[in-house]
Amino acid sequence: MVGSIAAIGAGLAVIGAGIGIGQVGGKAMEGIARQPEAASKIQTAMIIAAALIEGAALFGVVVALLGNNPQ
Amino acid sequence: MSKVKRLTIVFTLLIAFLSIKIDTFAQVDSAVVPVDSVVAESAHAASGEHGAEAEHGKEKFEPTKVIMEHIADSHMWHLWGHISLPLPVILYTPAGLEVFSSAHFHHGEEDYKGTYNTYRLVEDHVKVVGANGQIDETVSVLDFSITKNVAAMFVAILIILIVFISVAGAYKKRVGKAPKGLQSLIEPIIVFVRDDIAKPNIGHKYNKFMPYLLTVFFFIWFNNLLGLIPIFPGGANVTGNIALTFVMALGTLIIVNINGNKYYWKHILLPDVPWWLYPIMIPVELIGIISKPFALMIRLFANITAGHIIVLSLISLIFIFQTAWISPVSVAFVVFMDVLELLVAFLQAFIFTLLTALFIGMAVEEHH
Numbered sequence: 001m002v003g004s005i006a007a008i009g010a011g012l013a014v015i016g017a018g019i020g021i022g023q024v025g026g027k028a029m030e031g032i033a034r035q036p037e038a039a040s041k042i043q044t045a046m047i048i049a050a051a052l053i054e055g056a057a058l059f060g061v062v063v064a065l066l067g068n069n070p071q
Numbered sequence: 072m073s074k075v076k077r078l079t080i081v082f083t084l085l086i087a088f089l090s091i092k093i094d095t096f097a098q099v100d101s102a103v104v105p106v107d108s109v110v111a112e113s114a115h116a117a118s119g120e121h122g123a124e125a126e127h128g129k130e131k132f133e134p135t136k137v138i139m140e141h142i143a144d145s146h147m148w149h150l151w152g153h154i155s156l157p158l159p160v161i162l163y164t165p166a167g168l169e170v171f172s173s174a175h176f177h178h179g180e181e182d183y184k185g186t187y188n189t190y191r192l193v194e195d196h197v198k199v200v201g202a203n204g205q206i207d208e209t210v211s212v213l214d215f216s217i218t219k220n221v222a223a224m225f226v227a228i229l230i231i232l233i234v235f236i237s238v239a240g241a242y243k244k245r246v247g248k249a250p251k252g253l254q255s256l257i258e259p260i261i262v263f264v265r266d267d268i269a270k271p272n273i274g275h276k277y278n279k280f281m282p283y284l285l286t287v288f289f290f291i292w293f294n295n296l297l298g299l300i301p302i303f304p305g306g307a308n309v310t311g312n313i314a315l316t317f318v319m320a321l322g323t324l325i326i327v328n329i330n331g332n333k334y335y336w337k338h339i340l341l342p343d344v345p346w347w348l349y350p351i352m353i354p355v356e357l358i359g360i361i362s363k364p365f366a367l368m369i370r371l372f373a374n375i376t377a378g379h380i381i382v383l384s385l386i387s388l389i390f391i392f393q394t395a396w397i398s399p400v401s402v403a404f405v406v407f408m409d410v411l412e413l414l415v416a417f418l419q420a421f422i423f424t425l426l427t428a429l430f431i432g433m434a435v436e437e438h439h
Contacts (some may be wrong), residue, residue, distance in 0.1 A: 045426075061373055
């Protein structure tokens with residue numbers, strides 16, 4: 001039972017990351033489409049932002065992993 | 072002509088290597104079940120139960136246990152089947168230093184009587200056994216063993232040294248000439264770290280931090296790539312070990328704060344806010360010092376561990392469904408994940424270096 005709740009927690013964390021990275025990626029695409037010459041700069045900024053979002057989501061995943069203790 | 076030939080050889084080796092990789096995945100994991108059942112059997116034998124227990128010879132496959140065993144550190148380096156490479160166990164006991172080979176444990180089935188104590192391997196942790204045959208937790212033993220992760224790290228360090236000493240030698244020998252061989256592979260990456268990571272984020276003082284950034288970048292990258300190889304000398308989850316990422320993040324924390332200038336410290340201790348906000352702002356800024364490297368630590372650890380868990384889970388599908396027919400699906404997904412992990416291996420090294428550069432840049436920035 002603990003395992004399934006931990007899995008739900010991990011899933012919820014991933015939803016947040018999905019929305020966040022989706023936003024970042026989508027907006028970066030729009031930006032590149034509008035200004036193709038700034039593509040490399042936008043990409044770097046996009047990767048930084050995506051990594052930060054991912055970091056927050058991974059906190060959730062790690063907590064779920066630690067919470068998944070059968071004892 | 073020779074260049075084309077060499078390229079062909081490299082490409083053939085790459086394809087051969089990839090096919091070995093897929094094979095060994097299947098091999099390693101077919102070995103999982105026998106090992107598991109052996110362990111289970113010995114456990115049954117030890118508990119002295121018989122009859123009903125012996126009847127269902129098919130032991131239930133526990134994916135979580137198997138996966139955790141694979142991503143955890145170990146005192147042995149599993150090669151194939153039942154063959155493991157024993158690694159040295161170095162213990163600092165209150166009585167003195169104790170060094171012996173982990174082969175004495177016979178895969179955790181036997182105790183080893185050392186000079187000062189008797190030791191037992193419990194879930195890959197060395198524990199002291201008391202006089203009554205039970206584990207004695209009162210004796211504090213510091214474990215400095217060369218475990219699988221440490222050994223894998225040494226392999227990575229060796230590879231890095233070989234690569235970079237030869238590249239550095241090539242630069243000395245071929246001053247003013249075009250790069251050649253390994254040099255032309257490594258040069259663009261170093262230039263990438265300099266021009267795309269260090270310069271835009273740190274500014275004109277980037278030169279001083281290049282050695283650290285390059286070391287971090289290549290160390291993480293090589294360890295990530297070695298972690299993707301399922302066979303010896305890869306397969307260890309080095310960058311997916313929180314102790315290692317902790318030390319790397321500590322390096323960043325120290326470098327950032329040692330190089331922080333007066334503007335950096337003013338921003339933390341005397342921010343430009345009304346004075347009555349200081350009780351809130353200063354603690355927040357102080358936590359910010361710690362939380363930035365903390366995020367670096369968790370990000371690298373979680374990304375690499377998650378990658379390993381996904382690959383192992385996909386392989387575990389074969390044993391969960393207990394049919395070989397699922398294996399094409401499973402192997403196809405594993406290959407897909409591995410290719411994705413190649414990207415992640417680079418991306419995580421890049422992100423770690425980039426954020427380190429960003430934090431250093433924030434600390435050394437001059438306000439005009």
